[in-house]
Amino acid sequence: MSFLYDKSLSEIRSLLLAKELTVTEVVEACLKRIEETEPSVQALISVQAEEALEQARAMDEAGPNESKPLWGIPLTVKDLLCTKGTKTTCGSKILENFEPFYDAFAVAKLKEAGAVIIGKANMDEFAMGSSTENSAYKATKNPWDLNKVPGGSSGGSAACVTASQAFGSLGTDTGGSIRQPASLCGCVGLKPTYGLVSRRGMVAYGSSLDQIGPMTRSVEDNARLLQVIAGHDEKDSTSVDAPAADYLAALNRTDLKGLNVGLPKEFWAEGLDGEVESACRAAVAKLEELGAELVEVELPHSSYAIATYYIIAMAEASSNLARFDGVRYGYRSDEAENLLDIYVKSRSKGFGDEVQRRIMLGTYVLSSGYYDAYYKKAAQVRRLIREDYLKALEQCDVLVGPASPVTAWNVGELTSDPLKMYLMDIYTISLNLAGLPGLSLPVGLGADSNMPVGLQLLGKEFDEATLYSVASLLEEKTEQLGTPAGL
Template sequence: MSFYNTSISELHQQLVNGDVSATDLVKRAFDRIEETDDKLQAFLALNKEAALKRAAEIDKAGVADDQLLAGIPLAVKDNILTKGLTTTAASKILENFNPVYDATVVEKIKQAGAINVGKTNLDEFAMGSSTENSAFKTTHNPWNLTRVPGGSSGGSAAAVAAGDVLGAFGTDTGGSIRMPASFNGIVGMKPTYGRVSRWGVIAFGSSFDQVGWLTKSVKDNAILMQAISGLDKHDMTSANKEVPNWAASLDNASVKGLRIAVPEEYVSDKLDPDVREVVEAALKHYESLGATIDTVKMPHTKYGVPAYYILASSEASSNLQRYDGIRYGFRAKDVKNLDDVYVRSRTEGFGEEVKRRIMLGTFSLSAGFYDAYFNKAAKVRRLMANDFFNVLKDHDVIMGATGATTAFEIGSEVDDPTKMYFNDTLTVPVNMAGLPAMSIPAGFSKKDGMPVGLQIIGKQFDEQTLYNTAYVFEQTTDVHKRNPKLGGQD
């Protein structure tokens, strides 16, 4: 049985009433994973024994009215530390790494009673847009198994879209939650930078990375986001901001009078015609509900990808220095000296995309090139942030396409890094500015039947407006009611 036609709130009530047990839900999740994962390849590790044990403990104690997540099966992206369960970041260099502590976000969902059923596949160290860069397997899109699920959180997105779990952790450095959400026809939220702790999340680009959720519905996403948000003494970049009960306000949500800005760059003729048609129809729907729409310009968007890949790769080259074959992780065999340990361990342990970004980042930070590349990209980042702040002075949200295309064929772009990087054109600007953004299902392409995502971008720490705006669309359309049949379109 899948989790398609239910929600966290509905399952919670069934648990409280005794109509279903936590053990039943966990078994349902593992049965569904067994049914689908040979085709999807969404999971890298399962947590079966520990999950069933925890479910039995919850059943024995009972679920109270205020324990909304108790007994709910969820999945964790495999670059988020889980004590006692391998965390590999989909890299050979961490193939057998078993963390001795949980990431803060994992600890928080454990305290809330949620149950981790397993670790999901990703692009190695979250570097990629298709989940083809994993050292272990390629994840497939449940709407069409010949297509990518997006990246880097492709395993999490595929698991949710296939009905394996109700929610799965993702991380978003330049679109790695929103793009998989778009490609899989689900909801993906990247909160404001600092809203959620990064403690225990394997770092890619520390000034960009943010943990969020992939879910089937907007309300489930809001419930889960509240559970992991807030100040963390372990993470000095986490913000001391009040965490609202976002889900509680949704039933009274309205978009009447909502001021929507639509950048020309987000609905340009560079988009696939079918994607553009779906996004424009979604915007007209908002207009019919009482929102006002203005077309605006964000002139620095075109510089987003080159500036992002310089900055994020520079941070990655620094963060990945720790994988040296000495302290933990993979170590090359038959080495002759210390230099050999470093060079061969990293050469054999890292995949091609990771090495490419380390080299790019190291070059950008090197003497003689820092001012020409890194420093200039940092200045462009500020200009891009200013574009957003200026538009959001007079508007409540910014809208446009999440991606320029629907999910592409597996193998069609993996050998062309430049082409792959430009898939992120519409998502990386948000991370440059540290703003909250989400992708929701907007419709389907007439050409290939694949999902199309609508991106909604908001003001810093104003996730409530995003959730309200997304919820109204969800409740007034039937897009989210369609589910994939594995192996082909709905």
Template sequence: MTQISSDLHDLTVAQLATLLRERKVSALETAEHFLARVAAHTEFGAFLDLQTDVTLAQARAADARLAAGNAGPLNGVPLAHKDIFVTRDFATTAGSKMLKGYQSPFDATVVAKLGAGVPGGAIGAGMVTLGKLNCDEFAMGSANENSAYGPVKNPWDLSCTPGGSSGGSAAAVAARLTPAATGTDTGGSIRQPASFCGVTGIKPTYGRASRYGMVAFASSLDQAGPLARSAEDCALLLSAMCGPDPDRDATSLDVPTEDFTRNLTADLTGLRIGIPAEFIGEGLASDVRAAVDAALKEFERLGAKLVPISLPRTELSIPVYYIIAPAEASSNLSRFDGVKFGFRAKQYTDLNDMYLQTRAQGFGDEVKRRIMIGTYVLSHGYYDAYYLQAQKIRRMIADDFQQAFKLCDVIAGPVAPTVAWKLGGHSDPLTDYLADIFTLPGSLAGLPGMSLPVGFGAGKMPVGMQLISNYLTESRLLNVAHRFQQATDWHTAKPADSAQGIYR
């Protein structure tokens, strides 16, 4: 084995893409290397489905495109998909017993765009799928402990959560099992696990990436995005993922495909970074604040100016989110009744009992909890008092951001109040909900947001900084993050650098 091939897992998406284009390594050799690493590191619980023959066939096809000279910039680079995206060649479970063994007849739009493309349609980026990644059941959770197939473990400390719901995606990237992964973000499910695992992740503007083929949780909030090692990698992936999909997703924005790498190196002099008072007050752990403050000082050295701002309805984002999201979930998950597809209870007396038994046995506790909350707030007599009021406050939260963006270009702050906690450390679900306090406002407003590593906190666990910008300004976010990563090396750290020494 050459030195290059033995170190493939330490390379970024951009570096791998360059080696593949220059034919210094083959897509097949790259895929075999990562499949071997996945097989050797099952302790994280990150992967739910592998189909080696499918992966190797995709790699051979990528090599053929390279040889023919018609390959895209990401052709042959491996990635893995959160198990919330349906895939034709891999099982899709959404982390639930309800969909155990389900095989979709088609690929989600995001999967097709990153892969070989839609059969008979547009050509995709040509990336090679390694497999499907564990996640909280139907993307409901902040710790990746709600999966029916067991929790994912944080590569920095196996006793800690990787965050959720895209915990499998963040853990796989952090452990160098894949150079990149897809995730979904409803209330912070890309940004929070990226922070906890020390990787980079971005949630684009709502509607930027098609939701077609994403198993729905909360349709007005769900959005796809990438997780990778750097902002440059995320920019490459986001450029391939995004674009209008009017025939399949009515919420898809009619905005042309964009090259998000075009402004990565732009100078930050004069950039106004807003610091919300509500993000740095009581409840924020001192170790997290210290890492964020140090990062802000670095931005000042890069020429940015810090501006105090206010997002006064931040605290209201928690009750608003946990009314709207469960309400939409109760509607979306009504399709899982044991009739058309998915799990069906083996014993029941009549049709109604089949529904009851199937849902009682197929759904996990957190999913049941959210369905019940959602059904309650949508019920007669409570819709106006809860759901309608929550939607009104949601609009006010979005307005708060627009007022803030009159004073600043980008908003910065912590992703979560603490570093990753111990698995099983939150016995009360409300504690998990409160951990989303900084990510929920941006999600409710539909704004782009990202997390980038900025240091370490208690237990030598990673700390992420959140960046939020106005609608359709993902390129600005990526530029700000990239310039920071050019000046620092937090994003290059890997779990072997910790005292735990788990990953090799």
């Protein structure tokens, strides 16, 4: 069944509904692919093989259900999305034995749509990282070159999709954690508008920044997943009460005439690697050929985005992670002799270095005497960054720029330099501060590195449909990357 590896989610769905394939055959093919590639790629924390096969056999016995848009499709989800009866570790030792009693809203929606969840994807611990090297369990590798990182923190999801272990995955994006690994691994990743997809059942890192989004091998597949998981959740106060658009209908556009595409000059400035700029400029030229009008715009406060983001994200992380104390659930040190020992030793041994670093910095910026100087000021700058985007999008329908300043770097290259690692998110984090949608899609391989390059499309609130329409046309005009060279 190796021929299935090159099929898209949409193609597999058609074959399943036509009874040319059984769900069991598709699931077995994915499990075989996991067996072949997982020893080298290390994309998954856990695989639910028996459960998936049992579900597949039951679905085959019942017969195809066309009313379920993902009927029989094997998917994975990032391991900070709660899955009933299956461990959810967040890539951390402190949650190594945590087994939720409910499904996250987005996971439940996938299951209702007929999807088969076959595994939980590896990630940077509590989504804190840009390379998926901060997991307590394993370091994921890039399928294009096993000596390179896949990006992060949703690197496991990106690598899993790119290695054809599943036909899609759900990641999360706090500061670029879907778009950046999608760029580095050569797949399609969408960070939705804040509030479009319910956050209920997602273990929080930065509550005002986190969003769940789909990662797939094609734009159409991505739209299919978003169509399922988007929508109001009355149990989530951050979920917006608005109906999801028809994202698949947006893929019918034949040209980009009348569409204004903005080029933020800050995204095309010094610091952008030459091969990345070359591939992205070529993609922009294709947009112009399709009829788009190019407009140069400015995001004047974007230079403050990294500082602003890390103050806000770390402050929220220090608050959200306070619940992991070794008392109620999660890892508890057996060396503790009193209550204070439980807190100190459990958290010291349960959390990795990067998580501890961010908790300490977050606690500092929220502390008495520093709140006004740091957190309050960051919140004010955040408003200015959002206003920059809204002003630019008054002139344009979408903005475009690189998703990452470089292609994938070597494993271990930046682990000893956290500040340099933070700079890898320079083109993605401002969008989370603004709460707007963004999509990364592959536009070629770097001329020197031969590694994937991703172009980022940024849009107006709840206008993911326009992003899909532009991305779909660009995908048609762009040569497909093919099979990852590292596999």
